[in-house]
Amino acid sequence: MDLVTKAKWDKASASFDLMAGYGPEKRWEPVKRALFSKMAEGRILFLAIGTGLDVPFFPSGRQITGIDISDGMIEKAQERVSRYDGNLELLQMDVHEMPYEDGSFDQVFTSCTFCSVPRPIEGLTALHRVLKPGGQLHMFEHTGSRYFPFNLMMNIMTPLSRRLGPEMNRTTVENVKAAGFHLDEVQHVFLDVVKTISAHT
Numbered sequence: 001m002d003l004v005t006k007a008k009w010d011k012a013s014a015s016f017d018l019m020a021g022y023g024p025e026k027r028w029e030p031v032k033r034a035l036f037s038k039m040a041e042g043r044i045l046f047l048a049i050g051t052g053l054d055v056p057f058f059p060s061g062r063q064i065t066g067i068d069i070s071d072g073m074i075e076k077a078q079e080r081v082s083r084y085d086g087n088l089e090l091l092q093m094d095v096h097e098m099p100y101e102d103g104s105f106d107q108v109f110t111s112c113t114f115c116s117v118p119r120p121i122e123g124l125t126a127l128h129r130v131l132k133p134g135g136q137l138h139m140f141e142h143t144g145s146r147y148f149p150f151n152l153m154m155n156i157m158t159p160l161s162r163r164l165g166p167e168m169n170r171t172t173v174e175n176v177k178a179a180g181f182h183l184d185e186v187q188h189v190f191l192d193v194v195k196t197i198s199a200h201t
Contacts (some may be wrong), residue, residue, distance in 0.1 A: 042106030052077030124179030
C-alpha cells in the first residue's frame with residue numbers, strides 16, 4: 001500500500017467535508033446524479049468513496065463496493081453508507097493492489113479521483129483489469145486545461161495542491177485511452193476542466 005498517499009488522505013479526512021461538502025456538492029449534484037443514474041444491475045466498483053459525499057446521489061437498490069486508500073475517509077463515510085438503500089460495502093484498498101480477479105465488475109465509477117491517484121495510468125489499467133469485457137467506466141473528474149491562462153495557472157498551482165491532495169493539471173482523458181479503454185463520451189461541465197468521461201473495456 002502507498003503509505004504516503006494514505007497518510008495524506010487520512011489527514012485530509014478530518015476537514016474534507018468542510019472543504020468539499022457544501023458549495024462543490026451543491027453545484028455539481030445534478031451532474032453527478034445524472035452520471036450515477038447509469039449504475040446498472042450487476043457488480044459496481046466505486047473508487048475512492050472518500051467520506052461518502054456522493055452516496056446520497058446513488059440510485060437505490062444497487063450492489064456497490066466502495067474502496068478508499070484512507071481508513072480515515074472510510075470511517076467518516078460510515079454514517080452516509082448506513083443510510084443507503086441498497087448493498088454498499090466499504091473496504092480500505094489501494095487501487096494499485098486490488099485483490100479482485102480479472103473481470104470481477106460490470107461497472108466502475110469515480111468522482112474527483114484521478115486528480116489524486118499517484119500513478120494514474122497504472123490505476124486506470126488496474127480498473128481495466130477488474131472490469132468484464134465490455135465493462136463500463138464512468139468518471140466525474142476535474143482535469144488540466146488546454147487553454148491559456150487556465151493551463152498556466154493550473155501548472156503553477158499543482159506543486160502546492162499536490163501536497164494537500166489533488167493535482168490540478170492531469171490529462172485524464174488521454175490517460176483513460178492509454179490504459180486501454182475505448183472512449184464513449186466526454187462531456188464538458190465547466191470549460192474544459194470539469195467533465196464526465198464514459199468509456200468501456
